[in-house]
Amino acid sequence: MRYLPLTPDDRTIMLDKIGVSSVDALFDDVPESARFDGVVDLPRRATELQVERAFTRMAKKNTAASEAPFFVGAGAYKHHVPATVDHLIQRSEYLTSYTPYQPEISQGTLQTLFEFQTQVAALTGMEVANASMYDGSTACAEAVLMACRITRRNKAVLSGNLHPHYAAATHTLAKYMDIDTTSQGAKPGSLDDIANSITDETACVVVQNPDVFGKVHDLTPLAEAAHAKGALLIAVFTEVVSLGLMKSPGAMGADIVVGEGQSLGVGLQFGGPYVGLFACRGDRNFIRNMPGRLAGETVDADGRRGFVLTLSTREQHIRRDKATSNICTNSGLMALAWTIHCTLLGQDGVSKLARLNHERACELADRLSALPGVELVTDAFFNEFTLRLPKDAAGVVEALVDKGVLGGVPASRLYPGKGLDDLLLVAATETNTDEDLDAFEAALKEVL
Amino acid sequence: MSMNNQGRPSRPVHTYDAGAYEDTFSGSRGLDQAEPLIFERGHFDNTGVDLDEPKGTPTRLAGLDREGEIGFPGLSEPEAMRHYVRLSRKNYAIDLGLYPLGSCTMKHNPRLNEKMARLPGFGDIHPLQPQSTVQGAFELIGELAHWLMTLTGTPAVAMSPKAGAHGELCGMMAIRAALDARGEKHRRRVLVPESAHGTNPATAVQCGFTVDEIPANEGGRVDMEAFKAKLGDDVAGIMLTNPNTCGLFERDIKEIADLIHEAGGYFYCDGANFNAIVGRVRPGDLGIDAMHINLHKTFSTPHGGGGPGSGPTVFSEALAPYAPVPYVKQNGDSWTMIEHEGEAREDGTDPFGRMTAFHGNMGMFTRALSYMMSHGSDGLKQAAEDAVLNANYIQARLSHVMTQAFEGTCMHEALFDDRFLKDTGVSTLDFAKAMIDEGYHPMTMYFPLVVHGAMLIEPTETESRASLDRFCDTLEGLALAAKAGEKDRFMAAPVHAPAKRLDETRAARSPILRWTPPTDEQVAAE
Numbered sequence: 026m027r028y029l030p031l032t033p034d035d036r037t038i039m040l041d042k043i044g045v046s047s048v049d050a051l052f053d054d055v056p057e058s059a060r061f062d063g064v065v066d067l068p069r070r071a072t073e074l075q076v077e078r079a080f081t082r083m084a085k086k087n088t089a090a091s092e093a094p095f096f097v098g099a100g101a102y103k104h105h106v107p108a109t110v111d112h113l114i115q116r117s118e119y120l121t122s123y124t125p126y127q128p129e130i131s132q133g134t135l136q137t138l139f140e141f142q143t144q145v146a147a148l149t150g151m152e153v154a155n156a157s158m159y160d161g162s163t164a165c166a167e168a169v170l171m172a173c174r175i176t177r178r179n180k181a182v183l184s185g186n187l188h189p190h191y192a193a194a195t196h197t198l199a200k201y202m203d204i205d206t207t208s209q210g211a212k213p214g215s216l217d218d219i220a221n222s223i224t225d226e227t228a229c230v231v232v233q234n235p236d237v238f239g240k241v242h243d244l245t246p247l248a249e250a251a252h253a254k255g256a257l258l259i260a261v262f263t264e265v266v267s268l269g270l271m272k273s274p275g276a277m278g279a280d281i282v283v284g285e286g287q288s289l290g291v292g293l294q295f296g297g298p299y300v301g302l303f304a305c306r307g308d309r310n311f312i313r314n315m316p317g318r319l320a321g322e323t324v325d326a327d328g329r330r331g332f333v334l335t336l337s338t339r340e341q342h343i344r345r346d347k348a349t350s351n352i353c354t355n356s357g358l359m360a361l362a363w364t365i366h367c368t369l370l371g372q373d374g375v376s377k378l379a380r381l382n383h384e385r386a387c388e389l390a391d392r393l394s395a396l397p398g399v400e401l402v403t404d405a406f407f408n409e410f411t412l413r414l415p416k417d418a419a420g421v422v423e424a425l426v427d428k429g430v431l432g433g434v435p436a437s438r439l440y441p442g443k444g445l446d447d448l449l450l451v452a453a454t455e456t457n458t459d460e461d462l463d464a465f466e467a468a469l470k471e472v473l
Numbered sequence: 474m475s476m477n478n479q480g481r482p483s484r485p486v487h488t489y490d491a492g493a494y495e496d497t498f499s500g501s502r503g504l505d506q507a508e509p510l511i512f513e514r515g516h517f518d519n520t521g522v523d524l525d526e527p528k529g530t531p532t533r534l535a536g537l538d539r540e541g542e543i544g545f546p547g548l549s550e551p552e553a554m555r556h557y558v559r560l561s562r563k564n565y566a567i568d569l570g571l572y573p574l575g576s577c578t579m580k581h582n583p584r585l586n587e588k589m590a591r592l593p594g595f596g597d598i599h600p601l602q603p604q605s606t607v608q609g610a611f612e613l614i615g616e617l618a619h620w621l622m623t624l625t626g627t628p629a630v631a632m633s634p635k636a637g638a639h640g641e642l643c644g645m646m647a648i649r650a651a652l653d654a655r656g657e658k659h660r661r662r663v664l665v666p667e668s669a670h671g672t673n674p675a676t677a678v679q680c681g682f683t684v685d686e687i688p689a690n691e692g693g694r695v696d697m698e699a700f701k702a703k704l705g706d707d708v709a710g711i712m713l714t715n716p717n718t719c720g721l722f723e724r725d726i727k728e729i730a731d732l733i734h735e736a737g738g739y740f741y742c743d744g745a746n747f748n749a750i751v752g753r754v755r756p757g758d759l760g761i762d763a764m765h766i767n768l769h770k771t772f773s774t775p776h777g778g779g780g781p782g783s784g785p786t787v788f789s790e791a792l793a794p795y796a797p798v799p800y801v802k803q804n805g806d807s808w809t810m811i812e813h814e815g816e817a818r819e820d821g822t823d824p825f826g827r828m829t830a831f832h833g834n835m836g837m838f839t840r841a842l843s844y845m846m847s848h849g850s851d852g853l854k855q856a857a858e859d860a861v862l863n864a865n866y867i868q869a870r871l872s873h874v875m876t877q878a879f880e881g882t883c884m885h886e887a888l889f890d891d892r893f894l895k896d897t898g899v900s901t902l903d904f905a906k907a908m909i910d911e912g913y914h915p916m917t918m919y920f921p922l923v924v925h926g927a928m929l930i931e932p933t934e935t936e937s938r939a940s941l942d943r944f945c946d947t948l949e950g951l952a953l954a955a956k957a958g959e960k961d962r963f964m965a966a967p968v969h970a971p972a973k974r975l976d977e978t979r980a981a982r983s984p985i986l987r988w989t990p991p992t993d994e995q996v997a998a999e
Contacts, residue, residue: 026852028581030937031859039862039938043869048858051865051882052753054722061755067623070849073585084594086609097599100830107522109550117568118561121582124779129970130909133564134778140511143987147544153986159635162830190830197826201649201681241534272537295610296600296831297635298781312984323980326973335980341675346684351675353638358777365557368511369521371547380527387533405535426603434601441813
């Protein structure tokens with residue numbers, strides 16, 4: 026077998042050195058009743074060519090985003106990733122290394138994480154950021170737990186326009202810790218009446234911007250309302266590119282900012298692996314309560330600058346049942362992809378990319394909402410907007426597939442049974458050509 | 474000076490005293506090149522990506538346009554390439570050498586898997602595309618689920634957990650949900666052996682449980698008398714790693730399963746060490762109720778410098794109904810994905826919730842399945858056997874100079890303690906750092922906690938005998954050097970790494986977690 030270096034002779038020599046007659050003897054500790062004899066009922070070994078054929082067969086049943094006019098968003102976005110990114114993350118030294126616990130031989134990973142943290146903090150307008158989380162939704166859930174630790178309160182108020190899968194992941198993580206995560210009802214096109222739900226017992230308010238329907242909001246009044254009651258504002262984003270053009274959550278008064286970094290460097294990958302971004306204020310109390318890994322600057326024995334994983338006394342491998350989180354891994358390689366893409370873009374490139382996205386979306390929104398019976402629900406948006414259709418949106422999306430267009434996400438897929446059946450979420454990015462927009466407009470006109 | 478036939482000097486022009494030129498003008502040392510932060514070398518107005526020109530139409534952001542600069546530079550493509558390649562060379566990697574981190578299973582990562590994950594039909598599909606356009610993706614998830622259930626002998630698996638710790642959470646939440654469904658809200662105590670990974674107690678607490686530690690016996694396994702004494706009607710379950718973190722198979726596992734079930738609790742098995750037993754033991758046969766599988770350990774998806782991982786979690790019949798959404802379902806030739814709890818209830822299940830926004834780490838599913846299909850059922854069994862053989866070979870080769878923590882053969886990892894370093898002035902940490910100078914990544918140190926100065930070595934099955942011999946020769950040399958009083962070489966180590974020992978205390982005392990622009994005074998001082 027191509028991945029196994031030992032030869033039959035090696036095995037004999039090694040068993041001899043160990044002093045046992047067969048490999049079975051090494052499994053003597055497994056009680057007989059626990060042993061599985063024979064070979065499990067699965068296919069036998071396969072050559073590279075056979076595996077490639079099997080995978081290609083399955084892959085062909087899927088429509089890749091690059092194969093069709095593509096406007097699907099709602100938490101993951103189709104963007105162009107420079108070839109350099111994928112080359113670099115496949116360097117053996119990045120791809121096949123472990124968590125940088127031995128800093129003397131991990132400075133590559135540690136320095137890139139330090140740079141990553143700085144870029145995340147800059148983009149979100151916050152003072153510090155961690156070395157990444159699994160994805161945006163789990164970062165959101167962890168932010169709520171952190172806010173509860175800091176405020177010593179156990180009630181979180183979730184905006185109804187927070188991505189419902191983020192709300193569900195947050196509710197799931199929090200519920201067994203007796204943290205109340207009340208979710209408001211969805212209000213497409215407006216900021217829900219969340220400020221009135223804040224009380225002296227509220228630990229945090231969680232609001233997405235742009236929200237799940239694409240609408241952008243000024244969070245400043247909400248931050249003030251939360252702070253007046255001693256609560257924290259957690260700002261969530263699912264489209265990190267929006268931060269290139271919009272006022273940062275930090276500038277609007279957010280205390281913790283979390284979101285999905287997938288748009289930069291990572292690719293769609295059917296939902297994962299992605300990279301959760303996590304940034305917050307730099308108060309000592311915040312830093313000590315952060316979940317996940319942190320890279321920090323220090324010096325080596327020669328006084329030369331170097332980087333280490335730091336403040337690990339927050340973490341499970343030291344604190345065990347008193348840790349801030351059970352998280353062990355970050356999303357290291359995806360964080361690397363993200364930081365490389367950011368470094369290639371630079372601040373000017375991020376802003377320009379954001380502007381291209383916004384302009385594409387504005388143009389598409391104008392064209393689609395000019396169709397008879399179609400109404401633009403979100404008046405201010407970044408690269409995703411919501412349309413009210415004269416028909417059931419899920420049916421329209423299926424009909425668009427027949428026309429070769431992947432035309433967005435029906436709101437009912439995110440909020441089943443909530444009376445939002447006529448709403449369609451549409452995203453446009455720099456990858457959409459004029460021809461894509463033409464095709465979408467023509468197809469939608471036909472199916473309506 | 475003479476020249477060889479390629480026109481190069483046949484010997485150095487000058488001969489220097491060793492060490493005389495440690496400090497170079499550039500800060501680089503040959504191929505170990507000093508590399509500043511991007512913030513120190515980049516141009517804040519440069520970019521390495523050519524984009525179309527925006528039209529400059531007015532924005533529709535309700536006046537929320539960004540003001541001022543973001544605050545990070547851009548590098549042109551050649552500069553970026555050099556920056557990240559130079560930094561990469563400061564990392565150890567499995568592709569460079571044996572990576573003996575116990576409990577981490579650092580095995581070869583086949584590049585076929587990378588290629589398969591990047592097929593556009595898998596790498597370039599969206600989690601919320603119409604389900605009719607991603608049937609092949611559902612099929613792949615279903616196929617991987619089938620392999621995992623077959624190898625573990627279990628009837629259900631939740632695919633969405635994003636890492637091992639996330640899988641633990643998934644398993645323990647299912648236990649909590651099952652107890653709640655039984656109306657047994659008094660069962661809140663979870664038994665965890667003191668040798669457990671730190672994630673186990675941390676996970677239990679996140680599910681609202683309290684942790685009660687079970688001591689290990691002298692043989693490194695669960696102390697059965699202590700375990701029995703802790704059973705009671707407030708016990709929610711046990712979290713047990715098998716093979717355990719001492720590298721030993723828990724011989725009493727079936728009795729443990731029976732007793733915990735008799736007491737009304739559930740059995741969570743931490744599958745971190747599944748690599749040792751694939752094809753030889755099906756955990757489902759042992760009576761476990763839930764177990765996560767680290768695809769990044771056992772099934773060779775790359776560790777990536779600290780993730781992403783993937784932690785699918787298998788369930789017994791008792792816990793299967795509580796598995797989280799989403800999950801895929803086959804109906805004849807087509808597949809659907811159940812995405813909401815309401816939908817799931819109509820489907821006859823009772824999920825405890827949702828772990829993450831989408832369906833889990835699909836990119837790891839493709840890699841893992843590619844690895845599993847390559848090996849096949851026969852190859853996977855052979856891999857487990859070779860992993861165990863390699864670990865035992867190391868143990869046999871080194872037990873005369875190092876001190877084996879427990880008697881007898883081990884499973885996939887060999888555990889030593891620091892008795893052999895007694896009175897040498899060399900600690901486990903010093904010993905590990907000296908390995909770096911020898912070109913090796915250290916083993917897992919000071920874990921498990923039940924062994925003093927623990928050194929946990931897991932070679933995996935992808936090391937050749939020659940590689941193991943070189944490694945053992947090196948460790949033997951170091952052990953003898955320590956005993957011979959060569960303390961200084963250990964205290965200074967590493968001296969041949971890109972960095973010397975780093976001051977971790979300083980890093981934690983006044984944390985610097987990001988680059989900040991130099992102040993005016995700092996600029997003036999330069």
